[in-house]
Amino acid sequence: MVAYSKCMAMVDALRLFKETGSLGNVVSWTAMISGFLQNDGKEEAVDLFSEMKRKGVRPNEFTYSVILTALPVISPSEVHAQVVKTNYERSSTVGTALLDAYVKLGKVDEAAKVFSGIDDKDIVAWSAMLAGYAQTGETEAAIKMFSKLTKGGVKPNEFTFSSILNVCAATTASMGQGKQFHGFAIKSRLDSSLCVSSALLTMYAKKGNIESAEEVFKRQRERDLVSWNSMISGYAQHGQAMKALEVFKEMKKRKVKMDSVTFVGVFTACTHAGLVEEGEKYYDIMVRDCKIAPTKEHNSCMVDLYSRAGQLEKAMKVIDNMPNPASSTIWRTILAACRVHKKTELGRLAAEKIIAMKPEDSAAYVLLSNMYAEAGDWQERAKVRKLMNERNVKKEPGYSWIEVKNKTHAFLAGDRSHPRKDQIYMKLEDLSTRLKDLGYEPDKSYVLQDIDDEHKEAVLAQHSERLAIAFGLIATPKGSPLLIIKNLRVCGDCHAVIKLIAKIEKREIVVRDSNRFHHFGSDGVCSCGDFW
DNA sequence: CTAGGGTTAG
Numbered sequence: 001m002v003a004y005s006k007c008m009a010m011v012d013a014l015r016l017f018k019e020t021g022s023l024g025n026v027v028s029w030t031a032m033i034s035g036f037l038q039n040d041g042k043e044e045a046v047d048l049f050s051e052m053k054r055k056g057v058r059p060n061e062f063t064y065s066v067i068l069t070a071l072p073v074i075s076p077s078e079v080h081a082q083v084v085k086t087n088y089e090r091s092s093t094v095g096t097a098l099l100d101a102y103v104k105l106g107k108v109d110e111a112a113k114v115f116s117g118i119d120d121k122d123i124v125a126w127s128a129m130l131a132g133y134a135q136t137g138e139t140e141a142a143i144k145m146f147s148k149l150t151k152g153g154v155k156p157n158e159f160t161f162s163s164i165l166n167v168c169a170a171t172t173a174s175m176g177q178g179k180q181f182h183g184f185a186i187k188s189r190l191d192s193s194l195c196v197s198s199a200l201l202t203m204y205a206k207k208g209n210i211e212s213a214e215e216v217f218k219r220q221r222e223r224d225l226v227s228w229n230s231m232i233s234g235y236a237q238h239g240q241a242m243k244a245l246e247v248f249k250e251m252k253k254r255k256v257k258m259d260s261v262t263f264v265g266v267f268t269a270c271t272h273a274g275l276v277e278e279g280e281k282y283y284d285i286m287v288r289d290c291k292i293a294p295t296k297e298h299n300s301c302m303v304d305l306y307s308r309a310g311q312l313e314k315a316m317k318v319i320d321n322m323p324n325p326a327s328s329t330i331w332r333t334i335l336a337a338c339r340v341h342k343k344t345e346l347g348r349l350a351a352e353k354i355i356a357m358k359p360e361d362s363a364a365y366v367l368l369s370n371m372y373a374e375a376g377d378w379q380e381r382a383k384v385r386k387l388m389n390e391r392n393v394k395k396e397p398g399y400s401w402i403e404v405k406n407k408t409h410a411f412l413a414g415d416r417s418h419p420r421k422d423q424i425y426m427k428l429e430d431l432s433t434r435l436k437d438l439g440y441e442p443d444k445s446y447v448l449q450d451i452d453d454e455h456k457e458a459v460l461a462q463h464s465e466r467l468a469i470a471f472g473l474i475a476t477p478k479g480s481p482l483l484i485i486k487n488l489r490v491c492g493d494c495h496a497v498i499k500l501i502a503k504i505e506k507r508e509i510v511v512r513d514s515n516r517f518h519h520f521g522s523d524g525v526c527s528c529g530d531f532w
Numbered sequence: 533c534t535a536g537g538g539t540t541a542g
Contacts, residue, residue, distance in 0.1 A: 030534035032534090093536045096535095128536070128537040132537095157538095165539085197539090198539045228540085264541040265540080265541065
């Protein structure tokens with residue numbers, strides 16, 4: 001029975017419900033269950049659901065649609081078995097609730113089966129399935145769903161658009177696709193709907209077009225917490241800390257209630273600009289003024305803030321004061337900083353922690369083995385290599401993507417599979433000569449391989465982002481900007497080289513690495529101010 | 533008296 005509820009109004013409602021003797025009515029049972037679910041009372045809702053069945057009251061379509069949102073307290077497959085008997089699963093409402101529950105457990109295939117069994121699929125069912133593919137990263141499938149539903153005469157609504165725009169924000173989706181859906185949203189007169197415009201803002205920011213993101217934000221007539229948070233995060237990803245903080249101040253002025261996401265954005269902005277003291281100040285504001293309890297995400301941001309700035313003692317202090325042990329992600333932050341700031345001892349500790357937690361993480365092994373090599377400890381180094389072999393750990397391949405004429409071209413390091421490979425390598429040769437004339441010296445410490453120096457230079461020159469840039473230079477008109485997306489962080493040598501390339505080719509080059517955006521100007525300066 | 537889908541973070 002219901003012993004406790006977080007909401008006093010629900011306790012009153014429950015008493016009234018029991019006293020008025022309306023226990024025989026499926027509608028009142030469902031209303032009560034729904035009430036608890038809307039007030040953070042999943043356990044109580046599921047208890048009531050069992051109780052009604054015990055008392056012989058048969059749940060209807062409404063009851064099943066409602067109870068299926070009570071994850072993780074209920075199991076979708078159990079409810080599934082119950083609804084199959086009544087054929088409710090073929091109805092759009094119950095079917096949608098069921099498929100969504102499967103999606104939330106990561107079972108997209110199950111969800112797709114339920115979806116195909118729905119008799120009259122309405123826009124909610126279509127949108128839920130589309131969002132399901134989106135959430136599991138099946139970009140192509142999600143886009144297919146969109147064209148299928150429109151061809152079937154179903155009209156997309158604001159939820160459909162926000163999902164599909166979110167899909168277009170993925171690194172593998174093309175900007176052209178995103179713009180097409182933007183146009184479609186305008187035609188449908190849904191582009192100014194809050195959830196659509198926030199999705200647009202995020203898409204443009206994630207695709208490297210911070211100006212368009214800004215424009216969407218400025219044109220929003222009304223804003224909610226998500227709009228403000230999206231703009232702060234967008235600026236943060238682009239390293240525009242001052243603008244992110246201005247948005248924050250504006251929020252404060254307008255007395256918009258902030259949440260923990262707001263501060264993740266603010267801390268990220270400070271981290272990317274090296275604003276350690278500012279970050280500390282906002283941490284205090286969060287805890288003291290906003291009374292928001294720091295989560296592990298916030299702690300992770302603070303570790304990032306300190307370690308990127310080279311203040312590893314302070315970063316370790318945050319870890320020591322956390323209520324839970326640090327995650328492998330946090331140790332990865334420490335490890336990366338140790339490499340930049342050459343703190344071998346701590347780096348070793350971090351790498352060992354990561355390997356203990358995630359034995360398949362290749363980067364940690366490679367860094368650890370190199371650190372031993374640098375210290376001349378060949379025995380330890382051999383041990384690490386042996387461990388890698390035994391565990392069959394493979395290095396994560398680094399990719400760079402560039403979009404030219406609505407087509408995305410992918411490059412691996414040393415890639416020779418592109419149809420225009422000869423011209424690409426010729427361009428690289430040409431660049432290499434001109435860079436040397438400018439006095440550029442390759443920084444071979446970024447090559448984490450046991451090979452001789454000449455080869456190291458060749459390896460650096462063929463890093464995937466350079467291949468993508470070389471292709472971009474030959475495949476697009478002179479002077480037009482280039483946008484490169486990559487799945488790993490840009491190395492220090494490539495960073496130095498891209499600054500020079502932007503200058504000698506007089507192009508703006510934007511690179512999105514796994515962490516943030518770099519805007520390389522034709523003046524040879526990067527927006528990150530060499531701090532990343 | 534009762535219903536299902538979305539957008540922000542790292």
